[in-house]
Each structure stands twice: as C-alpha cells, then as structure tokens.
Amino acid sequence: MNSIALLGLRKRVVNKISHCFVISRRLCKFDDGNNNEFDCIEEPLKKIVSDFDSNLDENFRLNEDLSFDQKPFSVRKGFLESVKLDAKRALEVLRQDGPGLDARLVLKELRIKPSGILVREVLLGILKSINSENKTRCAKLAYKFFVWCSQQEGYRHTLNAYHLIMDIYAKCEEFKASWRLVDEMIEKGYPVTARTFNILIRTCGEAGLAKTLVESFIKSKNFNFLPYKHSYNAILHSFLVLNQYKLIEWLYDQMRDDFSPDVLTYNIVLYAKYRLGKVDQFNILFAEMGRNGFSPDLHTYNILLHALGKGDKPLAALNLLNHMRETGIEPTVLHFTTLIDGLSRAGNLVACKYFFDEMIKNGCMPDVVAYTVMITGYVVAGELEKAQEMFQEMLSKEQVPNVFTYNSMIRGLCMAGKFDEACSMFKEMGSKGCSPNSVVYITLVSCLRSAGKVAEAREVIRQMMETGKYAHLLSRFKEYKM
Numbered sequence: 001m002n003s004i005a006l007l008g009l010r011k012r013v014v015n016k017i018s019h020c021f022v023i024s025r026r027l028c029k030f031d032d033g034n035n036n037e038f039d040c041i042e043e044p045l046k047k048i049v050s051d052f053d054s055n056l057d058e059n060f061r062l063n064e065d066l067s068f069d070q071k072p073f074s075v076r077k078g079f080l081e082s083v084k085l086d087a088k089r090a091l092e093v094l095r096q097d098g099p100g101l102d103a104r105l106v107l108k109e110l111r112i113k114p115s116g117i118l119v120r121e122v123l124l125g126i127l128k129s130i131n132s133e134n135k136t137r138c139a140k141l142a143y144k145f146f147v148w149c150s151q152q153e154g155y156r157h158t159l160n161a162y163h164l165i166m167d168i169y170a171k172c173e174e175f176k177a178s179w180r181l182v183d184e185m186i187e188k189g190y191p192v193t194a195r196t197f198n199i200l201i202r203t204c205g206e207a208g209l210a211k212t213l214v215e216s217f218i219k220s221k222n223f224n225f226l227p228y229k230h231s232y233n234a235i236l237h238s239f240l241v242l243n244q245y246k247l248i249e250w251l252y253d254q255m256r257d258d259f260s261p262d263v264l265t266y267n268i269v270l271y272a273k274y275r276l277g278k279v280d281q282f283n284i285l286f287a288e289m290g291r292n293g294f295s296p297d298l299h300t301y302n303i304l305l306h307a308l309g310k311g312d313k314p315l316a317a318l319n320l321l322n323h324m325r326e327t328g329i330e331p332t333v334l335h336f337t338t339l340i341d342g343l344s345r346a347g348n349l350v351a352c353k354y355f356f357d358e359m360i361k362n363g364c365m366p367d368v369v370a371y372t373v374m375i376t377g378y379v380v381a382g383e384l385e386k387a388q389e390m391f392q393e394m395l396s397k398e399q400v401p402n403v404f405t406y407n408s409m410i411r412g413l414c415m416a417g418k419f420d421e422a423c424s425m426f427k428e429m430g431s432k433g434c435s436p437n438s439v440v441y442i443t444l445v446s447c448l449r450s451a452g453k454v455a456e457a458r459e460v461i462r463q464m465m466e467t468g469k470y471a472h473l474l475s476r477f478k479e480y481k482m
Contacts, residue, residue: 086112087121094126094141103141104148114149116158123164130171131472139172159190166199194234201238214251232259236268248272261292267299279307298329302338309342314351317343333359337370344377352377368394372405379412387412403429407440414447422447423456438470445477 090112097103112118122145130138146165150157162185169178178199186192201214214235232255239247252269255261261269266289273281282304289296296304301324308317317339321331336359343351356374359366366374371394378387391409394401401409406429413422426444429436441464448457461477464470 080117083115083118084121086110087118087125090118090122090145091125094122094145097141097144103144107145107148114152114155116161119146119149119157119161120164123161123168127164127168127171130168133472135172139169139174139177142168143177159185159193162190163195163199166196170199170202194231194238197234198238198241201235202242214247233262233264233268236265240268240271243275245272245275249276263289263294263297263300266294267297267303270300270303274303274307279311282307295327298332298335301329301331302335305335305339306342309339310345312343312346312348312351314343314348314354317355331362331364333364333367333370336362336364337366337373340370340377341373344373344380347381349377349381349383366394366397366399368399368402368405371399372402372408375405375412376408379408379415382415384412384416384418401432401434403434403437403440406434406436407443410440411443411447414444414451417451419448419451419453419456423460426460435467436464438473441470441473442476 089110090107093101093103093106093110096106123142126138126142126145142165146157146161149155149161162181166178166181169175169181182192182196182200185196232251236248236251239245239251248269249272252261252265252272266285270282270285273279273285286296301320304320305317308314308320321335321339324331324335336355340352340355343349343355352374356366356370359370371390375387375390375394378384378390387409391401391405394405406425410422410425413419413425422444426436426440429440441460445457445460448454448460461474464473
C-alpha cells in the first residue's frame with residue numbers, strides 16, 4: 001500500500017493514541033470531581049494553530065474549497081448561503097439514515113450538488129457532533145457521504161475534504177480507515193502535507209511508531225511541509241501540539257547536521273526543555289541562537305518570563321523586562337500576564353500584585369485574562385476577599401468576565417462555604433450571555449455534592465441537561481452517589 005511504503009511501516013492495528021506561535025491561556029480547569037483541590041492549569045506559553053485547522057480555517061481552507069466555484073462576490077455570497085442551507089439539509093438526511101431510509105437516495109432526490117464548501121460544512125457538522133456514544137455511527141455516515149459525493153458528476157474532493165474525514169476517523173478511533181485514506185490520497189496525486197502528518201502522528205504516537213513515521217516523512221519527496229519553512233519545523237510543531245516533549249528533544253538532536261534551525265525551532269525546543277524541567281539547558285540554546293545569528297523574539301521572552309515566575313525569581317524577571325525594552329521589544333499584556341501566572345504558581349502573590357501594577361504603569365491595560373489570572377491566584381491561596389475586589393475592579397474597567405473568570409469565582413465561593421452566592425453567580429453567567437462549560441458544571445456540582453447539598457447539585461445537573469450539551473458528564477456525576 002502506498003501509505004505504508006511512504007511511511008516505511010508494516011500494516012498493523014494501532015492503539016489509541018502553524019506557522020504562528022500563538023499563545024493560549026487555558027484557565028482554572030477543575031481536575032477531578034472528587035478532589036477538593038483547586039487546580040489552575042493555565043498554559044500561557046503554548047497554543048500553536050493546528051496546521052490549517054484553526055487560523056487558516058476561514059481563509060486558506062475556505063478559498064481552497066471555493067476554488068471550483070469562482071463567481072463574482074455578490075453571486076458568491078448568495079451561493080454560500082444556498083450551499084450552507086443544502087449542507088444543513090444534508091446533515092438532517094444523514095442523521096435519519098438507517099434500514100428504512102437510504103440517505104444517498106434522498107440526497108439525490110433533493111438534488112444536493114456536492115461542492116468543496118458543501119462537503120466541508122457537512123463533514124465539520126459531523127466532526128462537531130461526535131461523542132463517545134455515536135462515534136461508530138458518525139464514522140460510517142461521514143464515509144457514506146464522502147463516497148457518495150465522489151461519485152457525483154463534476155465534483156472532485158479537495159485535499160481539505162480528505163483531511164476532514166481523517167479528522168473524523170481519528171476522533172472516532174477508526175485508525176485503519178485513516179491509513180487507507182492516505183493510500184487513496186497518494187494514488188490520486190494529492191500532496192502529503194504537514195496537516196496530514198499531524199493527523200497521522202496523533203494515531204501512532206502512543207503505539208511507539210512516531211520515530212519511524214518522522215524518519216519516513218523527512219525522507220519522503222511527497223511530504224509538502226507548507227506553511228512551514230522546513231519540514232523539521234512542521235514535525236516539531238506537531239509534537240508540540242501533542243505535548244511530545246521528549247520527541248522534540250530527539251528530533252532536534254537528529255537534525256543538527258542536516259538542518260539550520262530558525263527562531264521558531266528554538267522557541268519550540270526551549271518550551272520542550274521547560275516542560276521537561278531542563279531550564280538549566282536554556283543557556284546552551286541561547287548561545288547557539290547567537291552563534292547562528294538569531295535574537296530572542298517576543299515568544300522566546302514569554303517562555304523565559306514564565307520560567308522565572310514559576311521559579312519565584314521576580315528580580316530576575318524585572319531585569320529581563322528591562323532588557324527586553326533595551327533590545328527594542330516592549331513588553332505586552334501577554335508578557336506581564338505570563339509572568340504573573342508563573343509567580344502565582346510559585347505562591348508569590350505579593351510579586352503578582354507588583355507586576356500587575358507595573359503592567360498598568362507601563363501603559364498595558366489588563367485584559368480579561370490578566371484579571372482572571374490574578375483572581376485565580378487569590379482563589380487558590382484562599383484569599384477570596386482579594387479575589388472579589390479584583391473581580392469588582394475588572395467590572396469597573398468594563399472588562400467582561402469569561403467562563404474561566406466565573407469558574408474561578410464560583411470555585412472560590414464554594415471553598416469559602418458561600419454556596420448560595422456561588423449558585424447566584426452561576427445564574428448570573430447565563431444572564432450575562434456567558435454559557436457555562438463542562439468545567440463550570442463539574443466544579444459546582446462536585447463542590448455542592450461534597451458539602452452535602454444534593455438537591456442543589458441535582459438542580460445544576462438538570463439545568464445542564466436542558467442545554468442539550470455535556471450529556472457525557474452524566475456518567476461522571478453518577479459516581480457522586482447523589
């Protein structure tokens with residue numbers, strides 16, 4: 001098979017397993033419903049846009065899917081609206097597919113005409129609907145629709161369509177089917193890109209095949225690693241997204257003789273070293289950067305600031321901020337927030353407040369994430385009053401709380417035994433247009449259950465079920481023996 005030849009792998013059953021360095025700040029995730037410890041696991045250093053899945057989703061991929069539908073703008077706008085309506089109809093038909101209804105026949109009767117954007121909308125709809133209970137059915141429906149479209153006159157699948165159905169297979173744990181799609185892609189002349197690699201590495205990383213996969217991709221002439229400058233960066237990026245820090249180290253050591261790293265390379269390796277607890281190796285990498293003519297960029301400094309904060313080294317962090325200014329890089333809200341988060345993890349709330357005030361003095365107005373980091377730090381330390389003061393200050397500055405802010409405050413109120421206020425804030429979220437996520441439900445239900453407030457916990461669960469979301473949490477809530 002072509003994919004097996006490309007990857008140098010024997011066919012076997014595998015077990016489950018951007019060019020922009022963008023920052024994600026996930027806040028206040030409650031780790032375990034049976035654990036009273038508040039776990040703030042913000043990761044401000046790392047959120048790479050996953051290949052073409054996010055940042056390019058509405059640009060590159062949309063243009064790719066419209067490549068066969070070149071029309072004037074006014075006509076295209078109407079075309080898009082019509083196609084999205086057809087996609088909605090197609091999804092409704094697919095959901096009814098079964099012994100009494102053949103979705104393919106109904107799609108033909110409705111005169112649904114496949115196009116790049118229609119296929120994209122339908123497959124995305126299926127992808128978003130997958131859960132632990134329907135994954136087998138979703139995989140079958142996606143494949144049935146995919147094949148039906150390929151059989152329609154005048155239509156040819158885009159590369160994006162192949163990647164989307166591979167995403168569906170990966171999420172549905174249909175790994176053998178993903179590999180078969182790679183075969184088909186290669187046979188039909190599609191390039192094997194960084195995104196293809198990202199999807200495949202998710203399916204084989206835990207099966208111990210990652211290194212073989214990497215070596216095969218690097219050697220393959222079919223591997224198109226755009227939008228990255230180098231194939232190594234594309235692979236390093238994929239490892240970073242998957243938290244495969246040891247593999248990042250391994251690949252960096254392997255590529256020294258064949259590849260000239262750039263700033264993105266060094267930032268990824270620095271972050272991996274940080275996550276592996278090897279901060280002592282930073283100086284070696286910085287010296288290497290200098291020898292190769294590269295200077296730290298704003299992302300490099302962001303990694304350093306978090307490391308210094310978490311190491312409870314506020315004076316060194318202050319010196320680094322001053323050094324940034326001297327080199328022409330003005331610290332942003334992101335840099336201050338990253339530092340404050342690290343200091344918060346180290347328990348140094350005095351330093352957190354100092355740098356929060358310094359941020360304002362330097363003309364950087366705190367955003368909702370900066371306030372949420374401070375609020376979370378106070379909540380974790382059991383200083384609810386200060387958290388409430390910061391929350392009120394945030395409102396007075398017209399910063400709108402997000403779901404993470406509310407989760408921190410709800411958790412803090414529960415920790416202080418103020419359950420009525422916690423439930424009141426939970427209701428306030430909805431009135432402010434901020435829908436609770438699964439973390440909020442887990443936080444509130446677990447805290448109420450732990451306090452013996454079974455009726456209140458059941459009411460929160462009832463409200464959750466009315467939303468039609470998070471049905472998968474019911475099994476978790478049953479463990480609470482309410």
